[in-house]
Amino acid sequence: xxxxxxxxxxxxxxxxxxxxxxxxxxxxxxxxxxxxxxxxxxxxxxxxxxxxxxxxxxxxxxxxxxxxxxxxxxxxxxxxxxxxxxxxxxxxxx
Numbered sequence: 001x002x003x004x005x006x007x008x009x010x011x012x013x014x015x016x017x018x019x020x021x022x023x024x025x026x027x028x029x030x031x032x033x034x035x036x037x038x039x040x041x042x043x044x045x046x047x048x049x050x051x052x053x054x055x056x057x058x059x060x061x062x063x064x065x066x067x068x069x070x071x072x073x074x075x076x077x078x079x080x081x082x083x084x085x086x087x088x089x090x091x092x093x094x
């Protein structure tokens with residue numbers, strides 16, 4: 001496996017790792033992101049650059065800035081929407 005420099009990722013998404021867990025780097029333009037969805041297991045989102053809003057259908061919501069990391073139960077329906085051009089890393093543990 002080769003290291004990935006996330007600062008050079010210019011695609012919408014790139015799979016960094018997909019084995020016991022899944023790690024994905026996303027680049028979102030303002031207003032785009034991931035619509036409501038769920039995963040089996042736990043997840044974490046880390047903001048590398050930009051500003052994103054993550055909202056859960058249970059009413060919880062957070063605005064995340066560079067350096068913020070949020071771990072959560074991914075079985076709760078959630079979405080991620082960029083407030084500005086943003087680069088995030090999502091890790092999903094099955």
